[in-house]
Amino acid sequence: MSSRPRPDDDEAFREALRQAILRDPALLLDDSELMRALVAANDRAMGPNVVDLRGLAMSRLEARLDRLEDTHRSVIAAAYENLAGTNQIHRAVLRLLEPATFGEFLQDLGGDVAAILRVESLRLVLESAQAAEAPPPERTGGVLAVEEPGFVEAYLRMGRTGPIRSVTLRQIRPEDGRVHGERAADIRSEACLRLDLGEGVRPAMLVLGSEDPHHFSPQQGTDLLGFFAGVFERTLRRWLG
Numbered sequence: 001m002s003s004r005p006r007p008d009d010d011e012a013f014r015e016a017l018r019q020a021i022l023r024d025p026a027l028l029l030d031d032s033e034l035m036r037a038l039v040a041a042n043d044r045a046m047g048p049n050v051v052d053l054r055g056l057a058m059s060r061l062e063a064r065l066d067r068l069e070d071t072h073r074s075v076i077a078a079a080y081e082n083l084a085g086t087n088q089i090h091r092a093v094l095r096l097l098e099p100a101t102f103g104e105f106l107q108d109l110g111g112d113v114a115a116i117l118r119v120e121s122l123r124l125v126l127e128s129a130q131a132a133e134a135p136p137p138e139r140t141g142g143v144l145a146v147e148e149p150g151f152v153e154a155y156l157r158m159g160r161t162g163p164i165r166s167v168t169l170r171q172i173r174p175e176d177g178r179v180h181g182e183r184a185a186d187i188r189s190e191a192c193l194r195l196d197l198g199e200g201v202r203p204a205m206l207v208l209g210s211e212d213p214h215h216f217s218p219q220q221g222t223d224l225l226g227f228f229a230g231v232f233e234r235t236l237r238r239w240l241g
Helices: 007-023 032-046 053-096 102-117 151-157 178-183 223-240
Strands: 121-127 144-147 167-171 189-195 204-210
Touching: 053 102, 053 223, 102 121, 102 223, 121 151, 121 178, 151 189, 151 204, 167 223, 178 204, 189 223, 204 223
Parallel strands: 121 144
Antiparallel strands: 121 204, 167 189, 189 204
């Protein structure tokens, strides 16, 4: 016995398929893979000397739709990332406002606040003419560092000219990040927040360091970190005042 289909079976199948398409053409139109196969078959049937302008227009529209879908996905991903970053900064700000003493404030900086911001190093740098007499950072929980006048500007510039920004994001080498102390060998990127503590007070700086070289980069936005720096300034003025 032969297993090949009989001609009348083929005719019945084609007729059933035709009736199904006529009843619901959307089944065919919604299948992008099937539509591409039909368009390709039509191009082959017309031969190489015939240009199908409608087919070209459809191909361009399909490519444009793909680009729009990619852009749509990118916008949604950026919106979710921005929302997550906003929530992260808000949580860190609330934690800044909780301590009842300056010692607890410094302890929280190196603990909960650093954990919320997902950084491996967090260092508050103050300038003082008596920097040589100040205790080492290790005695202040590894958070507070007192440096000679001019250190903040020199560190923010790091040999570069031009105006100093309130928030500086950059990749660094281990030898450049000495402000991070014992963690300097591991830090690959940092965010430097310049702090204005009021008239007559030397500038200060909050430095966030990450082992990930892409955690902070100049291409990133600085609005959220700028807001965090503003809150931190006002909180620090209260303690130092």
